[in-house]
Amino acid sequence: MNERGPISEAVQCEAATASGSRCRKLVTAPQTHCRDHRDVASAPPPRDAFADAVAAALRADPGVSSPRSMITSPNVTSPSEATMVDVTGSEGWRAWLGEHLAAEADTLSAAELEQLGTHGEQLVDAVLAESTVNAYREHFAGFKQWCARIGADALPASPQVVAAYLVTIAHQGTTSTTGDRGASDAEPGRLAPSTLALVATAIGTVHRNHGHTDPTAHPRVRALIGGYSRQHARATQQAHGITLEELGLMAVRCELPPPEQLRDATLLALATHPLVETTANQLSRLRWDHVQLPDEPGLPARLHLGGRIGTVWIPPEDTPAICPVRHLVRWHAQCAGEGPVFPSPRDADRPTSRQGLTQRVDQLLDRAGVAASARLGELARLSVTDRQLLLEHLNAPTLRQIRDLAVLSVMWWAGLRADETERLDVGDLDLDHDRGLTVRVRRSKNDPYGHGAVTPIVHQRGFIACPLERTAQWLTRYQAALGRDLVADDPAFPQLNRGVGGRLGYHGINDLVKHWAAAAGIEPGANERMSSHALRAGQTTEMLHRDLSAEEIARHQRRRDTRHVYTYYRPTNDWANNPTARLLDRVASPPPADEAVPE
Structure with missing residues (x-):
């Protein structure tokens, strides 16, 4: 037996060369850097104790390359970096199609291949909604930058790397910071469980769209997300339900x-x-x-x-x-x-x-x-x-007030979401002064492929927020402001910041509802917030109070599942129609106290 002990294992130097590649020299454990890079090893690492622990765990895993450095703030992403992320996988789609067809389809010309690639990219880009793509792009860009700093591959990424990133942002309490957050000022649990799940969904979606195995499907990654959700569960904030009476108050303020x-x-x-x-x-x-x-x-x-x-x-x-x-x-x-x-x-x-x-x-x-x-x-x-x-x-109310009142009236009575309202054109509003207003929703959350749905609303005569009357008033003023006849492709509710502009967007509609709710003195209850969804939730609540069935409500609000109807119910009075008040109705009343009880 060798008296000097067993021979130590040779490992590769962990330093990076000037070109960014890994140093190829071998060193003997427990050394981590070769002689040329010993000064790098002796320098104090710019990371906290938690980052050291994560880095050590990654080095211990043979399936993951050793990191060069650890970023303390997990996601510092510039806008230019975020726009470079291909969420849908359309950029690699042309090469994926062309390489295979060029080898097997000899009769296809280069121009035909180019045309197929262009059309295919356009179709692949449309697989997700624009808002979803933007959210996924931002989160994956942060993950990509974090991987670059630790020397790991972001695409495809191993489940261990994804798990380490999720633990990092969960520990730091944020996915986007402007500076380093050390162990002393980390805020575990500050990150919402839904945000952590969204980050994992973004990483998994990008992998699947590029033809790679989804690393977030690994049981240990799923267990990590589920454990964080259980450990840091919080009460869900729901949108306040604007009742019919509150809608009338908002309409009164709009008319002032x-x-x-x-x-x-x-x-x-x-x-x-x-x-x-x-x-x-x-x-x-x-x-x-x-x-x-x-x-x-x-x-x-x-x-x-x-x-x-x-x-x-x-x-x-x-x-x-x-x-x-x-x-x-x-x-x-x-x-x-x-x-x-x-x-x-x-x-x-x-x-x-x-x-x-x-x-x-x-x-x-x-x-x-x-x-x-x-x-x-x-x-x-x-x-x-x-x-x-x-x-x-x-x-007279201003042009903006007339538009806002029309938006509030149509959204409440038709049960519209903000994105559905944003996409409405003038041609989607059919006014019949005898019967009412018909709203055509061309695309929605439950109808991503644009089959379309028609929602009729009976003329609400005498009500201040009648959708037919308010829409007719708005379209008349809208046409006068444009100085020309309205056409079917004109946005139904445009912006009015500097004259009549483009479509009133999602955030503009949300701010509109918040503004007039505050003006009417409407305050959300506990664990509630004010948003454009308050109109849809309020209509659901009013319909349930009037004993409409879940099937009727789901059909009017273009829902696919009746179970979702009850999640929008906002009880305005917990004591009204309380089931405990009717429990004794079917129980026989006890005998009077002075009545003799037979033996």
């Missing part, structure tokens, strides 16, 4: 003019009223404690203006557009009835100066094309026709 229009309408209604004959100075000093509003419609309002006018009683008028009482009530509700009636735009506690009020009135007169004296106190001499002309556009 914007705050600046309410303020201008109140100013002009007072300045042009023949019984007031007020001056700019008096309107500037007017405060809400000088105003006595009626308790119910049809009664006059009292204003204490001071000076030679003193107290003025203003009766209501038959024409709502020029009625000062109506404008005072609406403006009072908007500004909470405190401080000056016409506050400064810069400071709500200070009144607008008389010069500011005079300039604003002049601007409104010029905009409406009404000729009048420059003195604000002489506006009371205007005729009723001029007053209506002056106040007409200030009482």
Whole structure:
């Protein structure tokens, strides 16, 4: 036996050359670097204790090449790197098809092969929705970058490498960071279990689409994902269900003019009223404690203006557009009835100066094309026709508000998702003023191949959010804004940021619902959030409250499975129709206490 002990095993140097390839020199264990790269081995590794443990585990696995370095922040991906990831496998599809056909199909010309490859790539690219491709591309780009830093292959990747990456991002608590996160500030469990599962799905999908074995299907990888989900389970946040009453409140807010229009309408209604004959100075000093509003419609309002006018009683008028009482009530509700009636735009506690009020009135007169004296106190001499002309556009909702109300009405009554609403064209809306509105959904989540579905909605006469009436109102204003006749291919609900633009997108629809829900004072409950899906969930809840069957609801909302209907139910009152309240109905009542019990 050799007294110096057994001969140590020779291993390959772990250092990388300048070209990026592995150093080919052999060293004797326990050495890890050759003589030329000993300085690299002695340098302190730029990683935390957790990263060292992962790297050691990878080195111990004979199926995985030894890493050159370990990234601490698992996913720092630039946009250019993310766009380079081929999620669907279309880039390799042309070569996969061409190599085989070139060898077996001698009669196909090069041009025909090129044409087949081009058409095939287009079909392969359409296998996933654009939003899905973007999500998968981002997550796989992070995985690809992480693999490059540890010296492992990302495509195809071994189950061990995928498991190590999933453990890394689970430990760090994020899939995207801007700087290194060490062991001291790692946040295990902060990453949602659904996000970890999405990362694994992205990696597996890219592998399958490129013709490789799915590494995430390995039982140990699946066990890792399942264990994380059990260990860090959290309550699921559902979309709040907007009820029919809440939809009506949102519609009321949509019909109200914007705050600046309410303020201008109140100013002009007072300045042009023949019984007031007020001056700019008096309107500037007017405060809400000088105003006595009626308790119910049809009664006059009292204003204490001071000076030679003193107290003025203003009766209501038959024409709502020029009625000062109506404008005072609406403006009072908007500004909470405190401080000056016409506050400064810069400071709500200070009144607008008389010069500011005079300039604003002049601007409104010029905009409406009404000729009048420059003195604000002489506006009371205007005729009723001029007053209506002056106040007409200030009482009407804006183009954006009319569009938003149409979106809310159609989405709620048709049970539309945001992406379905985004893809609607003008030709998909069929208006029948006798029966109602018909919405054609050309493609949806449950119909990715575009078979299409038609959803009819009965005319909801008298309801403020009637989809037929609101859609007709919107299309009329939409056509006027375009300055031409609408065509079938025009987007049904365009953007209105700078004129009439492209389609109102998913995020725009989501923000629209959140804005008007907040304006109506609707707050989500515990474990709820406000989103565009709240309209669909609210309709489901209302239908279930009215004893509609799950089959009827699923058919109207274009669902494939009736079981999903009940996941959208949001009980508005846990005590109403509570099953425990009816448990004793079928039990015989006990005898009175004073009644003798027979022996």
